[in-house]
Amino acid sequence: MNQAKKIRRAEELNALHKESEKNEREQILSRLRLPPEKRTHFLRMRFPWGGSAL
Amino acid sequence: MDAVSLLESIAKAFKETRLEVVLIGNAAAALDGAPVTTDDFDFMFRPTRTNIQKMRSAARLLGAALSQPEYPISKFYRMLNEQVGLQVDMMGVVDGVKSFESLRSRAGEVSFGSASLLVADLKDVIRSKKIAGREKDRAVLPVLERTLGLKEGRR
Numbered sequence: 001m002n003q004a005k006k007i008r009r010a011e012e013l014n015a016l017h018k019e020s021e022k023n024e025r026e027q028i029l030s031r032l033r034l035p036p037e038k039r040t041h042f043l044r045m046r047f048p049w050g051g052s053a054l
Numbered sequence: 055m056d057a058v059s060l061l062e063s064i065a066k067a068f069k070e071t072r073l074e075v076v077l078i079g080n081a082a083a084a085l086d087g088a089p090v091t092t093d094d095f096d097f098m099f100r101p102t103r104t105n106i107q108k109m110r111s112a113a114r115l116l117g118a119a120l121s122q123p124e125y126p127i128s129k130f131y132r133m134l135n136e137q138v139g140l141q142v143d144m145m146g147v148v149d150g151v152k153s154f155e156s157l158r159s160r161a162g163e164v165s166f167g168s169a170s171l172l173v174a175d176l177k178d179v180i181r182s183k184k185i186a187g188r189e190k191d192r193a194v195l196p197v198l199e200r201t202l203g204l205k206e207g208r209r
Contacts, residue, residue: 027089028201036164036173042084043057044093045139052093054055 057081057095058166060140064095065169067115073108075099076161078148078174078182080194085164086176088201090194094141098174100154101129101146109133109144116140150185151178176202 031039044052068075077085079096099105109131113120118133118140129146151157161172174182180198183191 024089024197024200025204028087028197028204031089032087032201032205036085036087036162037058037166039085039087040058040061041056042081042091043055043060043139044091045055046093054091 055139060095060138061171062167062169063116063140064142065166065171067112068171069169070115071108071111073099073105073112074154074158074172075144076154076157076172076174078145078151078157078179079143080179082174083176083179083194083198083201085173086179086201087205088176088198090197093139094143096143096145098145098148098151098154098157101144106131116142118142148182150182176205 041054044054046052075097076099077095078098079094080088080090080092081095083090084092099109110120113133116133116135117138118135121132121134122130123132124130131144133142133144134140148157157174157178158172160175160178162175163170164173176198180195180202183195183198
């Protein structure tokens with residue numbers, strides 16, 4: 001990978017990282033705006049064949 | 055999935071049996087605002103003879119089978135009702151927690167239907183996971199710490 005590509009890739013990854021952090025922050029803040037008794041969408045159900053899902 | 059109906063059943067069962075418990079783990083963290091998930095409910099309790107009897111009664115009320123998976127090496131009990139997707143883990147000893155009383159003193163009360171549950175403070179959940187040090191605990195610490203920071207207004 002030449003130098004210009006490497007720099008572009010690093011910039012893209014940095015932008016993705018910042019976007020991901022921003023989304024996580026918004027997720028947390030939206031939960032904190034709810035009263036605790038409403039923050040209940042967290043349970044994963046197990047499947048008989050293994051694994052689980054929300 | 056919304057845990058509210060299971061939380062109502064669990065809170066009601068502990069209220070009827072008068073068993074004092076504190077919700078810990080990822081369920082507590084989620085109620086404290088962290089965007090985490092779990093497939094079970096972890097509680098700390100004082101494993102006295104009376105409380106163990108109360109726990110048996112609570113398991114019956116929940117239609118759950120009660121077992122002691124690590125008998126005899128630990129004060130850990132499991133209530134399981136697979137039909138409704140209920141797994142409640144009851145612990146007499148928790149990593150990073152000095153005593154039940156200290157955990158309870160910092161816990162907040164959250165209402166579910168006609169009953170309520172004491173939910174561990176997020177700082178206690180974080181400390182416990184740090185001390186436990188399992189890979190799944192370490193993986194979730196950054197988001198818990200971020201949640202604590204935002205709760206405390208540190209943006």
